[in-house]
Amino acid sequence: xxxxxxxPWLLPVLVLAAGAAIAIGAPALLSQHTYVSRLATxxxxxxxxxxxxxxxxxxxxxxxxxxxxxxxxxxxxxAVAQQAGWPVMAGFALAAICGALLAAPFGFxxxxxxxxxxxxxxxxLVTILKELTTGWASLTGGGMGINLPGAGxxxxxxxxxxxxxxxxxxxxxLALSIVVAKGRLGxxxxxIRMNETAALGAGIDAxxxxxxxxxxxxxxxxxxxxxxxxxxxxxxxxxxYDVMWSVRPIIATxxxxxxxxxxxxxxxxxxxxxxxxxxxxxxxxxxxxLGVLIALLVLVMPGGIIPTxxxxxxx
Amino acid sequence: xxxxxxxxxxxxxxxxxGLYAAVxxxxxxxxxxxxxxxxxxxxxxxLGSYAAFFGxxxxxxxxxxxxxxxxxxxxxxxxxxxxxxxxxxxxxPVLITLxxxxxLDLILNNAMIAAFSxxxxxxxxxxxxxxxxxxxxxxxxxxxxxxxxxxxxxxxxHLYLTRSRLGRAIVAVRMDxxxxxxxxxxxxxxxxxxxxxxxxxxxxxxxxxAAVFPISPLNSPGYLxxxxxxxxxxxxxxxxxxxxxxxxxxVVESFGAIFxxxxxSVTVASVLLIIMLLWRPQGLxxxxxxx
Numbered sequence: 009x010x011x012x013x014x015x016p017w018l019l020p021v022l023v024l025a026a027g028a029a030i031a032i033g034a035p036a037l038l039s040q041h042t043y044v045s046r047l048a049t050x051x052x053x054x055x056x057x058x059x060x061x062x063x064x065x066x067x068x069x070x071x072x073x074x075x076x077x078x079x080x081x082x083x084x085x086x087a088v089a090q091q092a093g094w095p096v097m098a099g100f101a102l103a104a105i106c107g108a109l110l111a112a113p114f115g116f117x118x119x120x121x122x123x124x125x126x127x128x129x130x131x132x133l134v135t136i137l138k139e140l141t142t143g144w145a146s147l148t149g150g151g152m153g154i155n156l157p158g159a160g161x162x163x164x165x166x167x168x169x170x171x172x173x174x175x176x177x178x179x180x181x182l183a184l185s186i187v188v189a190k191g192r193l194g195x196x197x198x199x200i201r202m203n204e205t206a207a208l209g210a211g212i213d214a215x216x217x218x219x220x221x222x223x224x225x226x227x228x229x230x231x232x233x234x235x236x237x238x239x240x241x242x243x244x245x246x247x248x249y250d251v252m253w254s255v256r257p258i259i260a261t262x263x264x265x266x267x268x269x270x271x272x273x274x275x276x277x278x279x280x281x282x283x284x285x286x287x288x289x290x291x292x293x294x295x296x297x298l299g300v301l302i303a304l305l306v307l308v309m310p311g312g313i314i315p316t317x318x319x320x321x322x323x
Numbered sequence: 324x325x326x327x328x329x330x331x332x333x334x335x336x337x338x339x340x341g342l343y344a345a346v347x348x349x350x351x352x353x354x355x356x357x358x359x360x361x362x363x364x365x366x367x368x369x370l371g372s373y374a375a376f377f378g379x380x381x382x383x384x385x386x387x388x389x390x391x392x393x394x395x396x397x398x399x400x401x402x403x404x405x406x407x408x409x410x411x412x413x414x415x416p417v418l419i420t421l422x423x424x425x426x427l428d429l430i431l432n433n434a435m436i437a438a439f440s441x442x443x444x445x446x447x448x449x450x451x452x453x454x455x456x457x458x459x460x461x462x463x464x465x466x467x468x469x470x471x472x473x474x475x476x477x478x479x480x481h482l483y484l485t486r487s488r489l490g491r492a493i494v495a496v497r498m499d500x501x502x503x504x505x506x507x508x509x510x511x512x513x514x515x516x517x518x519x520x521x522x523x524x525x526x527x528x529x530x531x532x533a534a535v536f537p538i539s540p541l542n543s544p545g546y547l548x549x550x551x552x553x554x555x556x557x558x559x560x561x562x563x564x565x566x567x568x569x570x571x572x573x574v575v576e577s578f579g580a581i582f583x584x585x586x587x588s589v590t591v592a593s594v595l596l597i598i599m600l601l602w603r604p605q606g607l608x609x610x611x612x613x614x
Contacts, residue, residue, distance in 0.1 A: 071418040121600055123417045124360045128551055129600050132593040135548065139590040251544070255425065262422060292437050299429030306423045307411055 016190050020183035027179020034175060035168040045167055049239060051280045052174035053232055054260055058272035059181040060228035061257040063221050066267035067194060069201035070119065070218065074130035076253035077137050078107040078226040082233025083248040084141060087154040090238075100234045107230025108223045115222035116215065131254070138249035153244025156237060170239035177235055181228050182273065188224070189269050197221055201267065259302055265312035274313055327459030332577050334460045340573025341470025342531055346546055347553035348477040348565035349524030352484075355560015356497045356517045359409060360417075362424040364550050365543030366431040367522050371397055371529020372538040373439060379446050379533075386446060387472055390530035394476075394523040401522025406515040413514065428543065435540040443537040469531040474566055476527050480520065481562040493517050497560055548589065552596045 034048060057075055064072045082103035089099035118129040141148045148154065188194045196217040199207035208214050237243045256279065257272070264275025286297045309316055350364045374393040375386035404427065412419050452464040484490035495503040496513045504510055532538075532546075549572065557568025572592060579591035 065418065069416075071416075071421065117601060118597070124354070124358075124421070125555075125600055127360070127417065127421060128555070129597050132597055136590050136593045139587055143584075143586050143590075255422075258418070258422065262418075266418070293433055296430045296433030296437070299426040299433065302426035302429070303408070303423055306419055306426065307408065310412060310415055310419050 016187070019190075020186045023183045023186065024179050027176055027182075031172040031175040031179075035171055042164075042167065045171055047280065047284065049167070049171045049174045051276060052171070052178040053236060054256060054276040054280060055178040055273050056174065056181045056232045057229060057253065058257040058260040058264075058276045059178070059185050060225045060232070061254075062261050062266070062272045063185060063188060063225040063228075064218075065258060066261060066271070067189065067197040067201065068218055068221050069267075070222075071123070071127045071258075072130045072222070072225075073127055073251070073254045073258075074111075074133050074226070075229050075257055076249055076251055077130075077133040078111060078229035079233040079236070079253045080134070080137055080141070080245070080248035081106050081110060082230030083237035083243050084148055084154070084233075085230065086234035086237050087156050087243055088147060090157050091154065096238065099238075100231060103230040103234035104227040105230075107226040107228075107233075111223045111226030112219060115226070116219045119215065119218040119222060131251070134249055134251060134254060138245045141245045141249065148245075151245065153242060153247070156241050156243075166239065166241070170235065173235045173238070174232075177228075177231055182269075184224070184228070185272075186269055188221070193217060193220065259305075262310075262312055263305060265314035265316075268312075268314045271312055271314045278313070330458070330460050332581055333574060334457075334462060336574030336577030337570060338462070338466045338470045338573070339577060340570035341473040342528070342535065342569070343473075343549050343553050343573050344477045344566040344569030345473035345524060345528035345531055347550045347557065347569050348480060348562050349521035349528070350547075350550035351554040351557065351560060351565045351568075352480070352493075352524070352562060353518055353521035354554065356493055357405075357409075357413065357514050358417075359413070359420045359424065359518075361518075361521065362421065362547065363404070363428045363431060364521070364525050365545070365547035366428050366435065366540070367397055367401070367525035368529040368532060368546045369435060369538065369540055369543050370431065371526035372533035372542075373435065373529075374526070375530040375533040376444055376446055376538050385449055386530045386534040387449070387468065390472070390476075390527045393530050394527040397526030397529075398519040398523025401525075402515050402519030404522070405518030406511075409518065410511060410514060432540050432543055439540070441539055441541055443539045445537045446533055449534050466535055469534050473528065473531050473569075476524065476531075477562060477566050477569075480524060483520075484562060489513075489516060493520075545589075548592070552592050555596055556599055 035045070057079065061072065061075050064070050085103040085106040086099040089102050090096065094102070114133060118126060121129055142151050144150070145152075188197075196207070196212050196214075199210065199212050200214050200218060204214055233248060236248070257276075260275040260279040261272045262275065263278050264273065265271030282301055283298060286301070287294045290297045311319070346368060350361060353359055353361045353364075371390075371393050374396070375384075375389045378384040378389040378393075379386055408427070409420065409423060412423055448465060450464045450468065455462045455464060455467065484494055492503070492508045492513055493516065495506070495508055496510055496517075500510060503513075528546075532542075536542075549569075553565055553568035553572045555568070556571050557564030557566070572595075575595055576588050576592060579588055583591055
């Protein structure tokens with residue numbers, strides 16, 4: 009049995025099983041509570057995006073702001089495919105493929121940049137895609153956005169499917185993240201994060217590994233965008249290409265612990281609770297209050313919850 | 324494209340570029356000296372615009388004159404922000420300072436929306452003069468004054484940096500922080516002064532913008548984008564580079580609007596920026612080494 013508990017596959021398999029159990033069980037428990045069900049779906053979405061960001065921003069140490077670009081691209085890929093009559097699963101596959109196909113060459117190019125330069129170049133991708141999507145009105149509906157086919161169905165059924173999809177997606181992302189972190193790729197990425205020049209000297213193919221991490225992350229973000237579009241039923245450029253889709257995963261991961269496996273999950277839960285409380289109680293100053301919270305977080309606990317707890321335990 | 328249209332488009336670009344220089348200069352200075360990308364810059368510009376707007380509406384003060392008061396006032400705010408907030412995380416990774424200034428931007432921007440609403444406001448014609456015609460080219464007087472004032476403010480800061488004691492200490496810290504410390508320069512004080520000067524320039528840029536363009540908190544991300552692009556084009560930390568970058572960006576946007584369409588102006592600027600980053604990240608006038 010010992011070899012089984014030490015198997016690198018045990019944890020990811022457990023995560024997937026737990027995800028499946030929640031995905032099957034949650035709608036039955038939450039179907040009477042539409043508000044909680046909605047919150048759970050949003051949470052699973054934020055967990056997914058945070059894990060995806062952590063693959064690049066955490067494991068590799070490159071401060072990417074491109075999450076919103078792949079999220080929006082995935083949402084539009086699915087919406088356009090479904091309008092053309094594609095089945096839902098094909099639309100989802102297209103979203104992941106589009107994200108990966110854009111991320112591989114773009115990532116390879118801009119991952120040569122470091123620090124602020126990389127952050128800005130990745131942010132620019134969001135702006136460019138947003139303008140192109142608005143401009144290409146014949147395909148995307150421009151600023152008017154797209155109503156997804158089938159959006160007018162039973163709202164309870166749509167909410168249930170959305171919750172199940174999002175939870176499964178979060179579980180898959182987490183399992184993937186564990187496999188990456190414990191495997192050779194994760195080791196290479198950790199070397200790059202600590203000292204890229206030394207990693208190159210040690211024979212690690214840094215450009216390739218960085219691009220793989222960026223592409224994996226983009227594919228997950230694309231899937232998350234597809235699931236979001238199907239859930240909400242209507243997308244427009246200023247919604248799905250909102251920079252907050254890039255920023256919220258970063259904040260959530262900062263809260264939990266950048267570069268740790270479970271940091272994005274813990275952080276996303278804490279972040280959702282705060283955001284929900286603020287939106288409900290401080291409607292006109294909700295965003296400002298969020299700013300206050302983020303500033304306090306960065307000033308008081310820049311390491312995040314999990315690393316801070318681990319340090320306390322060690323000392 | 325006829326020669327006269329070409330001249331007009333070029334003139335429009337240069338007029339815009341003079342303003343962009345002022346938008347970018349303070350941002351570039353803070354980035355170059357502190358290695359902090361100040362996400363608060365765009366909202367600080369909008370705050371300057373509001374100050375100019377209310378000065379004009381309530382007291383009839385010309386926005387070019389209010390810049391002389393608004394600049395130092397917002398500069399003082401910047402000094403305090405650096406001294407009491409950003410300084411605490413200055414040694415942390417890039418992501419932390421980015422997120423902190425982003426959070427400060429959320430606070431300021433949301434406060435302005437709550438206080439002034441997101442409606443667009445506009446100062447009427449400041450000079451009241453009809454456009455100048457220089458050959459085939461029409462030049463609105465307010466725009467010309469704003470562009471010249473933008474370049475003048477930027478040059479003034481450049482002179483200050485190269486001639487004054489504090490300015491030379493700032494340049495010394497930018498070039499080599501450790502050696503400057505050994506020479507007795509108090510780096511913390513220099514950082515606070517630099518952030519203050521950076522935001523003072525943002526306040527001045529805001530007043531100049533208010534003389535020409537409509538004012539709304541929704542403008543902040545656009546101003547921040549302009550600052551990014553002009554700053555990287557011109558060269559990080561170089562104040563004169565901000566003028567070059569601002570003018571280049573203004574002209575490129577102006578021609579982009581004619582050839583590609585005005586709805587793609589941000590895409591044109593972004594693609595230009597990414598090409599520039601990959602080809603020559605130190606900018607047209609900058610030196611390599613900043614990250």
